Amino acid sequence: MSFQDIKGQVKAIDILKGYIAESRLAGAYLFCGAEGIGKKLAAKEVAKALNCSSSDFLLCEGCPSCLKIEKNQHPDLHIISAEESEIKIESIRQLQREIAFKPYEGKKKIFIIDDAHKMNKESQGALLKILEEPPKDSVIVLITDRPKLLFKTIISRCKTVKFLPLLRQELQEVLKKEHGLDKTQAHFLAYFSEGRLGRALRLKDTDIMREKNSLIDRFCIRAKPNIDDLAAMDKPEIRDCLNILASWYRDAYLLKAGLDHSEVINFDRKNELLSLVENSDFAELDEALNAITGSVLYLEKNINVKLMLHNLGAQLWRG
Numbered sequence: 001m002s003f004q005d006i007k008g009q010v011k012a013i014d015i016l017k018g019y020i021a022e023s024r025l026a027g028a029y030l031f032c033g034a035e036g037i038g039k040k041l042a043a044k045e046v047a048k049a050l051n052c053s054s055s056d057f058l059l060c061e062g063c064p065s066c067l068k069i070e071k072n073q074h075p076d077l078h079i080i081s082a083e084e085s086e087i088k089i090e091s092i093r094q095l096q097r098e099i100a101f102k103p104y105e106g107k108k109k110i111f112i113i114d115d116a117h118k119m120n121k122e123s124q125g126a127l128l129k130i131l132e133e134p135p136k137d138s139v140i141v142l143i144t145d146r147p148k149l150l151f152k153t154i155i156s157r158c159k160t161v162k163f164l165p166l167l168r169q170e171l172q173e174v175l176k177k178e179h180g181l182d183k184t185q186a187h188f189l190a191y192f193s194e195g196r197l198g199r200a201l202r203l204k205d206t207d208i209m210r211e212k213n214s215l216i217d218r219f220c221i222r223a224k225p226n227i228d229d230l231a232a233m234d235k236p237e238i239r240d241c242l243n244i245l246a247s248w249y250r251d252a253y254l255l256k257a258g259l260d261h262s263e264v265i266n267f268d269r270k271n272e273l274l275s276l277v278e279n280s281d282f283a284e285l286d287e288a289l290n291a292i293t294g295s296v297l298y299l300e301k302n303i304n305v306k307l308m309l310h311n312l313g314a315q316l317w318r319g
């Protein structure tokens with residue numbers, strides 16, 4: 001793993017390389033951007049760059065320090081993540097204790113706070129105190145896809161580096177060339193994961209193609225789908241299923257609006273999509289898509305899921 005392996009983040013990586021080359025890394029960074037696009041990998045590369053024992057980090061082929069960081073075994077690398085969906089004050093207090101020490105064997109200590117928005121208010125308050133006077137031999141990297149949940153005062157004390165999703169075409173190529181996926185699967189994953197390599201890779205080892213096509217068969221092609229099948233699943237599964245159903249109607253809607261055929265998510269079922277487009281008007285497709293995406297949002301709330309799904313079924317298949 002190296003900076004070159006983080007795909008599609010040329011701009012963010014260039015900024016970081018610039019900071020490292022000029023040794024002007026700030027005390028604290030905020031890496032923001034969608035989940036699964038390489039923020040954490042980049043943070044670990046920064047940790048390596050700051051502690052690498054070869055004369056030029058970019059040419060390092062795996063010095064002991066870089067190898068330890070790669071395996072999360074370096075004593076100066078600290079990764080803080082949520083326990084039970086929250087980063088609690090105790091984790092930040094521990095950071096506060098550790099940051100006061102000199103590095104054990106490296107040149108700089110790195111603290112990576114993953115999903116930093118999961119810090120509760122108490123934790124954010126404690127972190128803010130640390131950021132007011134960060135020790136010179138430490139770098140703190142906050143990683144988040146929801147910077148709005150962080151105190152403004154925290155954000156203003158960090159240098160923000162933005163990470164953007166890959167272009168779908170780029171991701172499709174990466175999935176084909178470097179992960180050996182066939183064209184159909186690479187296309188679906190690149191589009192379905194919206195350019196997020198991490199998400200595409202998580203899905204690649206599941207039976208996603210078969211599952212998504214079975215869902216489309218059962219809920220989009222068949223005349224009378226059985227909603228109870230869906231209602232019997234747990235929430236994360238229902239969310240995945242609804243996202244797949246949404247992709248189907250999004251495709252149809254955009255095809256109707258004149259989207260190029262190669263840009264649809266479910267390209268492998270283009271002909272069935274075209275027939276749906278032929279037989280539906282804009283309003284129907286729009287309504288179906290809104291009903292599904294609305295249900296995904298409701299799913300986050302504490303509601304009667306079964307009732308909601310039956311409602312959705314009634315909206316989608318009342319004909």
Ligand SMILES: [Zn+2]
Nearest residue numbers: 052060063066
């Ligand atoms: Zn190295």
